[in-house]
Amino acid sequence: TQLLEQSPQFLSIQEGENLTVYCNSSSVFSSLQWYRQEPGEGPVLLVTVVTGGEVKKLKRLTFQFGDARKDSSLHITAAQPGDTGLYLCAGANNYGQNFVFGPGTRLSVLP
Amino acid sequence: EAGVAQSPRYKIIEKRQSVAFWCNPISGHATLYWYQQILGQGPKLLIQFQNNGVVDDSQLPKDRFSAERLKGVDSTLKIQPAKLEDSAVYLCASSFALGPRNEQFFGPGTRLTVL
Numbered sequence: 001t002q003l004l005e006q007s008p009q010f011l012s013i014q015e016g017e018n019l020t021v022y023c024n025s026s027s028v029f030s031s032l033q034w035y036r037q038e039p040g041e042g043p044v045l046l047v048t049v050v051t052g053g054e055v056k057k058l059k060r061l062t063f064q065f066g067d068a069r070k071d072s073s074l075h076i077t078a079a080q081p082g083d084t085g086l087y088l089c090a091g092a093n094n095y096g097q098n099f100v101f102g103p104g105t106r107l108s109v110l111p
Numbered sequence: 112e113a114g115v116a117q118s119p120r121y122k123i124i125e126k127r128q129s130v131a132f133w134c135n136p137i138s139g140h141a142t143l144y145w146y147q148q149i150l151g152q153g154p155k156l157l158i159q160f161q162n163n164g165v166v167d168d169s170q171l172p173k174d175r176f177s178a179e180r181l182k183g184v185d186s187t188l189k190i191q192p193a194k195l196e197d198s199a200v201y202l203c204a205s206s207f208a209l210g211p212r213n214e215q216f217f218g219p220g221t222r223l224t225v226l
Binding site for chain 2: 004030042044045103
């Protein structure tokens, strides 16, 4: 069974600070997705990375897929209170099956 | 475009009772997923459909959980009988097609409390 670990589990920072959260596995994934979930809602997709070493930027968010496709990171520059939420990574095999979610990093950005 | 609809939003039952959840995916989406999210954890895939066929149900506790998507559109997930540890949010998601790059669109979930 493929497993994803995320760190840190909780993160509380001040507005304007930078942060990085990590998603790690001992297994290789065909794709890694990052989602953000707010209380009472379902997760919303932020990005999909599929190529080892790939870097994607989405405004203040930078996503990286590890060269071996076993890990990923999410870096947020100048965090804002609106970034508060649960950040989840999810991996899948080549057929889009066996989706596995990590336990998430709960981010709180204080004004 | 309407999102993924789920009902009910909340359900409270006693252990050993039965419960059913309903999901209507985004129109045209062939792939449908049911997840269980226990408080403080990430979603756990229970079952994945491609049209009306099951693609993956390896983590579905088949002695008590069942799901169907008879016409390849909406879906129901049933628990019979419920246990205390089934208390969780049940999320339904859909995607246009099967594949690792496809975006999953999630519904708001059904929060189940088993007393």
